Amino acid sequence: MTERIGTLLKERNTAALIDELKRDPTQLDSKDAQGVSLLMLSFYYRLPELSHYMLQHKTEINLYEASASGNADAVKKHLQANPTLLNAYSADGFTALGFACFFNQPAVASLLLTAGADPNIASNNAFHVAPLHSAAAAHSNAIVTLLLEHQANPNVRQQGGVTPLHEAAHHGELEMTTLLLKYGADAKAKSDDGKTPYDMALEKGHDNIAALLQY
Structure with a gap:
């Protein structure tokens, strides 16, 4: 470049x-x-x-570019040619599933999960984000649902000890918060700075979510 x-x-x-x-x-x-x-x-x-x-x-685009752009046909082509890419890391440490989640590509996320992509592989970099974190950051209830249905850990932690429930509460995502709780997300989980999802919801003025998370 x-x-x-x-x-x-x-x-x-x-x-x-x-x-x-x-x-x-x-x-x-x-x-x-x-x-x-x-x-x-x-x-x-x-x-x-x-x-x-x-x-x-x-x-030509590679697997990661195809996943981020939502090109399911190209994703299939790459996986057929080299199945070991399914859970492999990109140059900057993310999986194809991670990209599909972060860039809100539910069709590609579904394709990758069906092919056997591991929903619990965190990024191989300082962020340590799992696909569920990326889907929460993308405000995608559809992908969060897909991941949880494929046994994604609802209490997985990224950099700073933040869980997907922290993320949902911080951004005022009521439906996502309810969904994560349904699948066993810990409302008492504390980030590295000692904050619970309830604390984050309260800080941002999301009183309806704070009420849901109060214990």
Whole structure:
């Protein structure tokens, strides 16, 4: 990845980025120093126009890009060619299921779970996020349900000792909170700084959720 593209990406200058790619199409397959592709970075930076342009012009996308973009056919193709990729980590430490959850792609999440993806594999990086954390962050009740139905641990902890229930309570997700409790989420779980989901709901003014979590 050129220094200019990296700078434009940080500036979220979509128009200039697309101009650069038109000028030098080889950059469509570029990666940063960590090995993360420009297409994946466009997802991270929430630049849909750039993502769309790249998806239209790249000759091939990898499993992680396919999962993040919701391309179920490409996901199937990669898994058929190499089944060991199912629970493998990306360059920055996430699984295909993790990407499908974080980018709210329920059809791909379902496909991966049906294929045997482990819903309890946390990211292999400092965030230590499991797919359930990612689905909660994406505000996706559909994917949270899928994961729980496939035996995802409702009390899994990410960086800071935060559980999915903490996340749901913090963001005021009543339906998700109810769902997690139904599957055994611990309302008394404390994060590393000593806060329970109830505390987080109360801090954010989500009184209806706080009432549900009070014990």
